[in-house]
Amino acid sequence: MDSIRLNQLIEENYQKIFLLALKMLKNYEDAEDATQDIFLKVYENIKSFRKEAKFTTWIYRIALNHIYYMNNKRNKEISRFPEAHEMRTEMNANPSSVLHEKELFVSLENVINLLSPRQKEVFVMRYYNQLPFKKIAQILGKSLGTVKSNYFFAMQKIKNDLQNQNLLEFQE
Amino acid sequence: MKCIDKNILLDYLNDVLSSRKKKHIASHLSECGHCRRELEKWKKILDITQEFVDQDVKLNPVPPHAHITQRFSKLPQNDESSFWVRYWVKPAIATASLIFIALMVFFFAPKTVPELTENYYVIDNVTYTETISLEDRYLDNLETLYLQEIYENEELTYDILYGDWQNYEEVLNDLDHDELEELINKMYDNEIT
Incomplete structure (x- = not known):
């Protein structure tokens, strides 16, 4: 792989991986740190990587492993020092929840945050990373059916939530 | 529906x-x-x-990351060897080593004799059937076995030494062409079994 193509791939994927980390970790600063760490890992291991066709799959796998590792680490910290965590979350409140003006969007933000990790990773990869279902299945090492059903349940949750809050006006 | x-x-x-x-x-x-x-x-x-x-x-704008992406542009190329080395020397070395390995395998691989059906002999003795391969030592054993059987069976020995078949051979030698043809015809008509 020549260095120009490699630079292009890194640049293209940086934003996508950042968005994945942001949605999974629900914190801008944590996502920023995680993305840096992920790409440093990619840099360290790039020599052992040869096949260009599966480059994005490889990056996403590294990213998801790191994101889950960070999440576990953070959960352990929270259980040890819950007060410190509360202070930190107040200081670094997610800017998007403040910035979304529409009530509908605030509600959507909340319901997306409440999705299970498996549903959320599929949702984020589908909408934020614009990956086709086949690619998502490849990255997660799961069947296409499993990925689609995770996506379906995530959408069902969103639909139910918006309907329960009467935020949708359907013409009956 | x-x-x-x-x-x-x-x-x-x-x-x-x-x-x-x-x-x-x-x-x-x-x-x-x-x-x-x-x-x-x-x-x-x-x-x-x-x-x-x-x-x-x-x-949620992407945080500044130039310091990370710049590292990748400084990475050395995977394959910096010259045109001649990449397209001629390396393939030549690869081919030569393949030929060398093939020759080594040819000379040092354990020799096996192909097992053909012709190399086997079936002994069918009514009471038992045995298949033996036709190697020299087995053939010697087989010859010994038959000789022993003939030696131990008096009737068989007598038949071989003084049996009727010797007369038949003499008779057959004396027959001319027409008589021989007549005999063959008789055999096919089942007059002689």
Whole structure:
């Protein structure tokens, strides 16, 4: 792989991986740190990587492993020092929840945050990373059916939530 | 007609179905008001979600990362060897080593004799059947076995030494062409068995 193509791939994927980390970790600063760490890992291991066709799959796998590792680490910290965590979350409140003006969007933000990790990773990869279902299945090492059903349940949750809050006006 | 599953409707909206299935669903939707309304609901949910995601992406700008991406541009090329080394010397070395390995295998591989059916002899002795390979030592054993059998069986020994077959041989030698033909005809007519 020549260095120009490699630079292009890194640049293209940086934003996508950042968005994945942001949605999974629900914190801008944590996502920023995680993305840096992920790409440093990619840099360290790039020599052992040869096949260009599966480059994005490889990056996403590294990213998801790191994101889950960070999440576990953070959960352990929270259980040890819950007060410190509360202070930190107040200081670094997610800017998007403040910035979304529409009530509908605030509600959507909340319901997306409440999705299970498996549903959320599929949702984020589908909408934020614009990956086709086949690619998502490849990255997660799961069947296409499993990925689609995770996506379906995530959408069902969103639909139910918006309907329960009467935020949708359907013409009956 | 049975209404369409919600997840199939979502697949339809996401355009991940085969053209055959899409046609089937389109024809059902033209007839079923309930499914049409359900599709409209899902379409609205998907549109709102997409709108939300687009705005969310705008509200969360990518943090500065030039210091990370710059590292990648400083990476050495994977293969910096010259044109001649890459396209001539390396393939030549690879071919030579392959030939060397093939020769080594040819000379040092353990020799095996192909086992053909002709190399086997079947002993059918009424009481037992045995297959033995026709190696010299087995042939010697077989010869010994037969000689021993002949030696131990007096009747057989007598028959071989003084049997009628010797007379037949003499008779056959004396026959001229016509007589021989006559004898063969008799044999085929089962007059002689």
